[in-house]
Amino acid sequence: MTVDVGWYMALAAALFTIGAIGLLVRRNVLVMFMSIELMLNAVNLTFVAAGRELNVLEGQLSVLFVMVVAAAEVTVGLAIIVAVFRRRATASVDELSGLRG
């Protein structure tokens, strides 16, 4: 173990935080979606680093399943975005206020 696992965890925490801030700050629904992808990737990094620290393979298998679920999520999410864009002609979440009470 030449690079301590703590550095990977800290880096993953930083990437997750950047993704969370991007989700809160940005209005473009595509960029918000990319922020979610970044957060998923950061969590994957912690799985892989922890799996190496414990010398088990389950961390990597979890990452594979997370990737499959994320791929399905991206497909459906982008389809929803395109469908919304066709009806409203906007990619900004501020203008999608049809459900406000």
Add this chain to the structure above:
Amino acid sequence: MNPELIVFVIFAVASLAGAMTMVTARNPVFSAMGLLVAMFSMAVFYVLNDAHFVAAVQVIIYAGAVMTLFLFVIMLIGVDRAEDTTEQIPFQRPIALALGAGLFLAVLLAGWAGKEAWVTGRGSTQPDGALGTIENVSEQLFGTWLLPFEATILLLTIAAVGTVALAQFFDEPRESAVAAVPAGAGDAGSDE
């Protein structure tokens, strides 16, 4: 200086820069490029952590397929749309940054404070070595984890069918959809 540390530092800086670019870029295409850099750096980290097969999957699926899909949708929706930067919620940005910094510190504290190790648990007695080779991964995936693996097939099928259904449903009844939601309905309903 050992080689792993050098590679780690280089790609840590690259991934953080890519992530910051993704959040701060005005143009969605630049955001996608920043995310691409971050995802490629992630593949390098996977290789450093003995996850060779996962690294290959990361490059093929994320950096390849998912980012292509993102770029496709960005081009479809329109690149030249400037994002409205006026804040609907007062002090949204400072509050978001403060919450993010708090989240970062909380995660670090939760992961490290009071313990002597980041990762605790029952380790394997297998000898060190190439952990994530295709042979090892496939042995586990098609042995112990066969049922979850087959469940992902169902999930992907549902996702594909759902995408096609979304494209179908929102294509045909355009007039009826517009008629069902008359202009100004949202404003009128907001008083209730």
